[in-house]
Amino acid sequence: EKGNLTQQPYGNEGEAIYSVSRAELNVLMMEMAEQNGATLHFDEKCIDANLEESEAVFENAHTNEKQTIYADVLIGADGAFSAVRKQMVKQHNHVYNYNEIEHDYKELLIPAGKNGTHLLDKNALHIWPRGEFMLIALANLDGSFTCTLFAPKNGENSFEGLNTKEEVENYFARTFPDFTDLVPNLYEQWNMNPTSSLGIVRTYPWHISDSSLLIGDAAHATVPFYGQGMNAGFEDCRILDELLDKHEGDLKSCFEEYSKTRKPNGDGVQDLSMHNFIVMRDKTADPNFLLQKEIEKKFANLYPDKWTPLYSMVSFTNTPYSDAWEIGMKQEKMMKEIMKTKNIEKEWKSDEIMQKMLSLV
Template identity: 40%
Template sequence: MTRHAVIAGAGLAGSLAAGYLARRGYSVRVFERRGDPRAAGAGEGRSINLGLSARGMRALAAAGLLDDVLARSVPMRGRVVHHPDGTTAFQPYGVAAHQILYSVLRRDLNALLVDAAETRHGVTFHFGHRLDRIDRDAPAVRVVDAATGAATEVAADLVVGADGAFSAVREQLQHGRRADLHREFLDWGYKELTIPAGADGRPRVRLDALHVWPGQAAMMVAHPNVDGSLTCTLFAPFEGEPSLATLDTPAAVRGFVRRYFPDAEALMPRLVEEFFDHPVGQLTTVRTAPWRHAGKVVLVGDACHAVYPFYGQGMNSAFEDCLVLDECLGAYPYDASRALAEYERRRRPHTDVLADLSVRNFVELRDRVHRPAYAAKAAADRMLNRLAPRAWTPLYTMVAHTTVPYADALARARRQDRILRCSAALAAAGAAIGSYAALRRRPGRR
């Protein structure tokens, strides 16, 4: 007998989950309130480019999509830090050739995932349909066609909430239950800008890297694109001085960029136009429980663990959700309740840790990445990793270039840091003892 699944949300997680469920034998229908991401101009001005790393690559490989995605991406071998004086410094991501990230445009990736689910697996997508109500016990959903206002009841065996940080599925899954929901908003927002390719079609800056303009008052990052351009994300406080609120004239925008990112203004010929054309984005973190109801409703991606983008793991962790959910459904094919419980058990403790890491990395990128001490610590981590790859792995390497669960990676990094501190203390003590002994041996001393 055919099982039926309904997915709310045709974003990255929802589209990938649709393909996985279809391969498990489900008849899948996906409802999305926005338009088709394959349409021209979809998502313009609202996206932060994505850095694909090991977790996301593993999930895409298991779905048979990795090669297609990599063909639309640009490898990033490290980050280029732009200093206020106009100089730059390159910081590699790892010590091995495979320890790189891949930059991909959100809209390109989303379109590819929708195409794959639709054409390879027969998934049905309904764009321009908003979720109105869920019967979590049936389960069933009511959706409304935005164009006509017509409401439709859709029954299913499984409802998947992949509808983002403000998930309607999560709200109705948890309604009236003992549920936790903790949501934080960063007091910084963002604007999407562009560094286009030069008039000769060549990149204006090094293309095989993430570019970072750090700063306590404002920060900017830029991801490379296959056409030689870079998509920039300018982060700044919503209010205060300076802030996004004060950038209300072309002169203010140009002066702001000139002051905080002095080498960037010349790279962005449409700076002012894009700044005023594109909306201000907001950043939120979501931690919640439970993620499921019986064996009938489950959450994936931002709906259950939205994180700030500063560790580059939001998409990767969402894709990892889809893979783990698929594994659990495969492990318990006749017990959906147990499968969903196992999925939450395996994922939730680690995504909670990822939220903390993402907050911490915001401070790293904003305040520390340009400092010599940061570069020295990173270099020491890489050196120790080269000398003893099995015994010493930097936290960033474990998070970005392996699939070690996030909480396990953090615990190991803390043990390594304790060892490093103890070693430094012992070395300092040894040097002090040696100096004292040398003084005692000097002629004339008794």
């Protein structure tokens, strides 16, 4: 069975989303840190912390030797399974919740064609939407595509029961037949690459007095469906830097405002990410949804000061995530009314529809 191929712009001319190598970005940031006087230590894992004293205990991955480091301020940028956050919860009863979603993921690779050519359009994010599960592909500079299968842990069309070569190949032949032609070593990749879980971290507050605070995934780890996890962490840094200037050395006031103002945006990027998961796996195959996006695009072009599509708002502006989520839900409610219009599939380009939208904004 063959489906339909559709192409949807996610921004205006000149707006592009770049897929950046995390390894190369890490190297660049380490070089910049060293240029600014930082000393880097590798293979040291934070295993404990005394938050009031800004002390952290590290264990060497090779020797198992432990050492306690004393600092003026302890910033927990230690990821979704943060040791610093763990101590905030343990020592100060901070609110903490980890919600693992019902889907897992596995990465696969479409190799480059002859002479490093791309076998699919390199200027697009490719999605095979299948309702409860989906496959996506992102182009790499070497001609290959990094692909990710997102599917339920159990039940129909899930990772459950995909163990033998026959089971895996039959699954892809049935659900993504065009993909199998692009990956000659599918089963070898399937066995080699891990199946990993996805989850959301929520905690509060994000700080202890003037001695310690959380940034990035340690404070608000999210699912990857908006590609905004790292951006949200960088935004934490930008806002923290602005607040340090604002409070002129008063770290307690700075950390309090940081925690209070960033928490809604941590929640916001998580809500946006889960919402976009549904859009990607389900709605991108819905003709009514595609029409709705066309209507939104036309209205945004006519009245750019009245309407910025949600995806553009998140990806191409500094609109706070919490504001973008709130505005996006209002837009969705309004578009439900517009889509109820009689013969909308024929009348959507009319002035009447645009004026109706203008009256609802």
